[in-house]
Amino acid sequence: xxxxxxxxxxxxxHGSAIRRLFLMALLLVxxxxxxxxxxxxxxxFSAELKPYYGDGAYLALYVTDDKGQYQGTLWVAGGKxxxxxxxxxxxxxxxLSRSEYDGLTGASVQSxxxxxxxxDLADKLFDGGYQVRIDSAVEDLRDAPSDxxxxxxxxxxxxxVSGRGYVKSLRYDFK
Amino acid sequence: MLRKLHxxxxxxxxxxxxxxxxxxxIMAIHPVLERSQAVVPPAGELSVAQLADRxxxxxxxxxxxxxxxxxxxxxxxxxxxxxxxxxxxxxxxxAIAPYEPSRFFRWVKDLHRSLMLGDAGRGTxxxxxxxxxxVCLSGLLFLVRRQGGWRNLAKPLKGTLAQRVHxxxxxxxxxxxxxxxxxxxxxxxxxxxxxxxASLKEPPFPTVNxxxxxxxxxxxxxxxxxxxxxxxxxxxxxxxxxxxxxxxRTTRGAGFVDPVTGDLLSFTPCPMPSGVYGLIYQLHTGEGxxxxxxxxxxGALGVPALSMTGTVIWWRRRRSxxxxxxxxxxxxDTVILVGSEGNTTWGFAEAxxxxxxxxxxxxxxxxxxxxxxSYPRARRMIVxxxxxxxGDAPASASGFLDRLERMSDDLNLxxxxxxxxxxxxxxxxxxxKDVEHALARKGWPRLIAAEWIDRKNSQVFNRxxxxxxxxxxxxxxxxxxxxxxxxxxxxxxxxxxxGEPDSPIFVLRFRPSESxxxxxxxxxxxxxxxxxxxxxxxxxxxxxxxxxxxxxxxxGVAEICVRKHQGGLCSTxxxxxxxxxxxxxxxxPNPDFRPTTGGSPVVLIGAGTGIGPLAGFxxxxxxxxxxxxxxxxxxxNSDFLYRDVLTRCLEDKRLSELNTAFSRVEQGHYVQDRLxxxxxRLRQVINNGGQVLVCGGRDMAQGVMTALDEIxxxxxxxxxxxxxxxxxxxxxx
Numbered sequence: 001x002x003x004x005x006x007x008x009x010x011x012x013x014h015g016s017a018i019r020r021l022f023l024m025a026l027l028l029v030x031x032x033x034x035x036x037x038x039x040x041x042x043x044x045f046s047a048e049l050k051p052y053y054g055d056g057a058y059l060a061l062y063v064t065d066d067k068g069q070y071q072g073t074l075w076v077a078g079g080k081x082x083x084x085x086x087x088x089x090x091x092x093x094x095x096l097s098r099s100e101y102d103g104l105t106g107a108s109v110q111s112x113x114x115x116x117x118x119x120d121l122a123d124k125l126f127d128g129g130y131q132v133r134i135d136s137a138v139e140d141l142r143d144a145p146s147d148x149x150x151x152x153x154x155x156x157x158x159x160x161v162s163g164r165g166y167v168k169s170l171r172y173d174f175k
Numbered sequence: 176m177l178r179k180l181h182x183x184x185x186x187x188x189x190x191x192x193x194x195x196x197x198x199x200x201i202m203a204i205h206p207v208l209e210r211s212q213a214v215v216p217p218a219g220e221l222s223v224a225q226l227a228d229r230x231x232x233x234x235x236x237x238x239x240x241x242x243x244x245x246x247x248x249x250x251x252x253x254x255x256x257x258x259x260x261x262x263x264x265x266x267x268x269x270a271i272a273p274y275e276p277s278r279f280f281r282w283v284k285d286l287h288r289s290l291m292l293g294d295a296g297r298g299t300x301x302x303x304x305x306x307x308x309x310v311c312l313s314g315l316l317f318l319v320r321r322q323g324g325w326r327n328l329a330k331p332l333k334g335t336l337a338q339r340v341h342x343x344x345x346x347x348x349x350x351x352x353x354x355x356x357x358x359x360x361x362x363x364x365x366x367x368x369x370x371x372x373a374s375l376k377e378p379p380f381p382t383v384n385x386x387x388x389x390x391x392x393x394x395x396x397x398x399x400x401x402x403x404x405x406x407x408x409x410x411x412x413x414x415x416x417x418x419x420x421x422x423x424r425t426t427r428g429a430g431f432v433d434p435v436t437g438d439l440l441s442f443t444p445c446p447m448p449s450g451v452y453g454l455i456y457q458l459h460t461g462e463g464x465x466x467x468x469x470x471x472x473x474g475a476l477g478v479p480a481l482s483m484t485g486t487v488i489w490w491r492r493r494r495s496x497x498x499x500x501x502x503x504x505x506x507x508d509t510v511i512l513v514g515s516e517g518n519t520t521w522g523f524a525e526a527x528x529x530x531x532x533x534x535x536x537x538x539x540x541x542x543x544x545x546x547x548x549s550y551p552r553a554r555r556m557i558v559x560x561x562x563x564x565x566g567d568a569p570a571s572a573s574g575f576l577d578r579l580e581r582m583s584d585d586l587n588l589x590x591x592x593x594x595x596x597x598x599x600x601x602x603x604x605x606x607x608k609d610v611e612h613a614l615a616r617k618g619w620p621r622l623i624a625a626e627w628i629d630r631k632n633s634q635v636f637n638r639x640x641x642x643x644x645x646x647x648x649x650x651x652x653x654x655x656x657x658x659x660x661x662x663x664x665x666x667x668x669x670x671x672x673x674g675e676p677d678s679p680i681f682v683l684r685f686r687p688s689e690s691x692x693x694x695x696x697x698x699x700x701x702x703x704x705x706x707x708x709x710x711x712x713x714x715x716x717x718x719x720x721x722x723x724x725x726x727x728x729x730x731g732v733a734e735i736c737v738r739k740h741q742g743g744l745c746s747t748x749x750x751x752x753x754x755x756x757x758x759x760x761x762x763x764p765n766p767d768f769r770p771t772t773g774g775s776p777v778v779l780i781g782a783g784t785g786i787g788p789l790a791g792f793x794x795x796x797x798x799x800x801x802x803x804x805x806x807x808x809x810x811x812n813s814d815f816l817y818r819d820v821l822t823r824c825l826e827d828k829r830l831s832e833l834n835t836a837f838s839r840v841e842q843g844h845y846v847q848d849r850l851x852x853x854x855x856r857l858r859q860v861i862n863n864g865g866q867v868l869v870c871g872g873r874d875m876a877q878g879v880m881t882a883l884d885e886i887x888x889x890x891x892x893x894x895x896x897x898x899x900x901x902x903x904x905x906x907x908x
Contacts, residue, residue: 053278053281054276054281055285067415067416068413068415068416069418085377088410088422089413089416091377091380092380092419095379095380096377140276140281141276142238142239142251142258142260143238143239143251143410144258145238145413146413164253164256164257164258165258
């Protein structure tokens with residue numbers, strides 16, 4: 001469930017600070033990472049789920065500003081896009097437009113398991129008032145918008161933050 | 176073809192069908208349970224705004240309100256950073272109970288839709304559902320054909336116990352099972368994208384930008400105009416996000432509500448396909464239709480029994496399937512053709528084939544449908560055929576008459592026809608008679624006269640075979656007894672003698688031999704009822720003779736009533752049998768000849784030794800249902816069988832009326848005369864749902880039938896109508 005991502009532009013533009021470029025290239029040829037803009041860094045997010053009784057959870061991992069305004073999608077776990085509306089905050093921010101999550105989806109995450117997502121984030125996102133959030137939902141159970149909210153700071157790396165829904169904790173680490 | 180289309184998918188899907196049906200039946204309880212716990216105010220009484228207002232007053236951190244199709248209202252809320260859910264009483268807004276979806280039903284649901292195997296399991300289940308649809312459809316069509324048309328679908332069933340149980344459960348549940356299977360197939364096909372995904376497309380989120388504070392949820396006009404009964408889901412806006420809105424889903428569509436102005440924004444009505452999917456989903460699950468859920472659940476419970484009896488039927492057919500014997504079409508001098516739905520007729524045909532080959536004939540044995548244009552060396556053709564439904568051809572003979580038309584005119588084959596059937600059906604041996612006529616029209620010479628065999632009667636078959644042998648100038652001895660069980664020794668306990676010297680009658684009582692019971696438990700007599708048959712093998716014969724039992728296994732004895740026939744091998748043997756001596760015998764069930772359960776009146780008609788099973792029914796009439804006996808004998812001084820028993824039963828009301836007719840006395844008359852004299856009484860009994868059971872010789876049965884047809888004419892009824900309803904049963908010999 002690892003995924004590489006980079007951004008080419010430190011300048012936020014129309015609420016989208018993150019661009020998915022070089023995606024495949026980075027996956028296949030790690031050497032290319034050298035050519036990556038110096039203003040980005042590789043970050044791994046680990047979201048551990050609580051044990052609960054139900055099917056795999058749908059999760060949306062995305063970036064917002066400090067007011068909770070959607071900025072961009074990092075990852076969506078869950079195969080059926082018709083259920084994405086249950087990831088409500090993210091759904092509203094991304095307007096569920098395909099271009100926002102194309103190529104950034106994977107399987108749903110089972111109870112008690114951990115989702116690891118590795119992305120390249122612009123330096124400027126850290127200590128810039130940005131947050132990473134997870135919306136979660138499980139079939140026949142409640143939806144949990146903003147299940148967990150983690151401010152992006154340089155010092156915050158390695159510190160797990162508890163969720164209120166299905167997410168037990170979310171942490172991020174620099175490489 | 177239809178049978179294969181039924182049995183092959185049925186066998187493939189068998190174990191899956193049982194799992195799906197049992198889990199489905201359990202799930203059917205869910206809507207019923209859910210409905211029983213919910214408080215559901217009448218439609219039009221409560222708006223979504225009122226409901227939300229009440230809930231928010233108890234749970235300020237409400238995030239989402241759901242209404243299930245069964246009418247349960249569930250509120251999801253956050254309180255001090257922890258989440259909760261409650262089942263709500265909509266009239267108060269209070270919690271009925273904390274809400275937690277049942278783990279058990281969750282588990283059963285997983286089993287039902289994916290066998291706990293994820294997408295692979297879902298695919299398997301989808302294929303199983305499709306196969307089950309085929310099994311239901313082919314089964315229904317097969318039953319219709321077997322019963323002789325849609326009109327006869329509800330009529331009494333024939334066949335072995337397994338066949339009757341299978342078809343009885345099948346015809347009751349087929350509509351429900353077809354509904355479940357087809358809707359399940361549709362849902363699975365949608366899930367895997369084989370059919371267009373019909374789910375409602377989310378309308379785009381609207382942009383609102385207010386600095387004004389949000390209005391209380393109870394004041395929002397868009398929510399005030401939606402009745403609770405239409406609600407599916409209401410999601411509250413995120414408290415910290417001024418641009419967020421309410422999301423609303425109703426039975427009519429989806430949209431948003433401005434939290435400040437209360438306006439309805441970008442509402443999208445449900446598209447047609449979404450409504451169709453919703454309906455099919457509801458028909459499959461019974462969600463929101465608890466009564467349908469009960470019907471679906473009960474229907475599903477029929478599946479394990481159907482699956483198991485179906486397998487038994489298939490296995491029995493397979494085990495007794497015809498083996499290929501004989502010569503090729505080109506070499507054969509004798510062609511035997513078989514038309515059969517079951518395998519009974521094949522059994523007779525094989526025995527005949529073996530005997531003919533043993534006596535030097537080159538026999539080609541084949542199904543009637545494989546009739547060829549010519550048989551170069553053939554000198555005779557023998558057709559053995561059953562009849563299907565109302566005089567139709569059995570499956571393996573469906574094309575025979577057409578093929579016969581096209582046969583070479585040069586051929587001039589002497590032929591013989593043997594029909595197999597059951598005289599209880601109006602079209603007894605109907606197809607065999609058609610074949611006989613068609614062959615006669617061909618102008619071919621008849622080898623021997625056609626014979627019609629009633630209910631696998633092996634004695635008649637053996638007699639016919641002897642005549643066939645005579646016509647060929649050989650001594651042909653065919654002894655074939657279909658499915659004859661192992662015999663066991665039985666000891667004669669005692670005997671009573673009746674009748675006149677020229678035609679003695681005796682009542683014999685047997686008990687399984689003690690030596691035998693000590694040796695083996697396996698040979699214990701199987702349970703039997705009055706009306707069942709006992710097959711007795713006279714010494715030196717392989718062919719059993721059948722007698723109707725006048726007692727049941729509970730009585731501890733097997734009692735029969737036998738008239739000695741001139742030269743009869745078995746009856747002569749029985750006449751000379753002394754108490755303490757043994758016979759070889761076996762029990763053969765005859766479940767088609769029995770009074771129905773329940774309180775309907777029963778008319779018992781018989782003559783001579785036919786009294787045996789009838790007296791047995793009367794003795795067993797502990798429930799004192801009205802029973803009227805009409806019985807004909809010769810002379811009350813010589814052959815009034817069961818006189819004492821019947822008198823006792825009259826006294827204690829097990830028998831309501833005893834009507835006798837004696838033929839060899841002054842002004843003698845027959846039992847049918849007695850019936851005519853009692854015509855108005857009989858009409859009354861039949862009008863009250865009465866049932867008629869006839870036991871005795873063929874001539875008497877014919878006379879009784881004619882008399883009853885006359886008696887019933889004013890009711891616009893006749894014997895064949897009663898027979899079709901299972902109210903006229905015969906045991907005739």
